[in-house]
Amino acid sequence: MSPYMLASLPVFSFLLTYFLVPPLARRMSRRGIVGEDIHKLDRPKIPEMCGLSLWPSTLIPLIFLSLLDPPRAHFYLALFSAVVVAGCIGVRDDLKPLNPKVKPALTAAAGIPILLLSAYSPSPHLPFIGGTRLTIVYPFLVLIALAVTSNAVNMMDVFNGVMPGTCAIVTFTAFITLLVLRRTTEAALPLILLGGLLAFYLFNRYPARVFAGDSGSLFVGAALGSIAIIGRIEIVMIVALMPHIMNAYYGLSSIGRLYERREVEERPTVMLPDGRIDATKFRGAPITLTRLILAQGPLDEKAVARFMAALTAASCLLAVLTIFLIPGMVR
């Protein structure tokens, strides 16, 4: 793929998302699809489901690339189908919340197109070990990976700008990794997502004017999982997504089961009268990443989001470092 083509992909997805968000937000407001911004004192109503703006900016370039590069069309179509499946589950969850036990199972189904189109290689590269052969286990890992990434990104979408901000950092890391590995064709995939995420960040950053909703966060999470599998950079992406995985795992392990934010009685954080957020001292509340950050004292929302971005940037540095510990990966 030519460098000009590679450079034009994020520009296209950035512009498309940038111009799609405002009319979409107006439409959502008119239809009453709004969510309360619970981390503000006045609790403003913000248009929900605006993550839908990321759909065309990701899907149109994928269709274009599959027409342009037929031998690799199955890769593009696998990503296309995986994100559409996860996104549709997100839409359903936004309109009518799904059972917390059913949602991960449904999001795992986003991995089925990758399996059906054989857009994976069952030989992940591990640090020190190099290429391994997991012919039987790998297809199951694909399903688990899609469920984990999409739900982990969804669970991290708690503060203004955190989802698009942290995912943009991870996506950029995927792009750099694929460039280092000289897989320029696969490098186009994170670039497409990156453009859209950056444009969306401008609207979702503090103070947020739009919310992504599950239709956006599950879509982005599934895209990251699919890029890891299709790009054959599984371990690198696991390390880059460590804050997201940490957050989801801490929450799940402290509650002891799959749960939905809405059903947790003892909240992990509390809003102080001065607008800052603090960790609660309830033993039964989930120990999320936010609660860990706030364990040392209260912070405002913007600072918490900055902490999350800093942790993601650190994990992405570790991810890049990990590439050099994998034998035979960098030629």
Add this chain to the structure above:
Amino acid sequence: MRRLVPLLLLLVSGWFFLIVSSFLILKLLFQLPTALEGVNLIALNVLRAAAGVLMLILWLWVWRYQTRLYFVKAMRRRGLSLE
């Protein structure tokens, strides 16, 4: 910035344990039992997979333990105890 340090340490320790686990898998499961390969390849592969899962569980448990310990200590330092 100061409050970022313990969280970064948690992150780095999680990463370090992942790397060490890979190294142990290599040394204990890929290099040592090569002599057994002729005897029973299936059994060896089952053993490798089981050990991998065991390391994953151990990784998650250590991570959870460290996190809980940090959280309780940080709250206690502020004079707050979990109720």
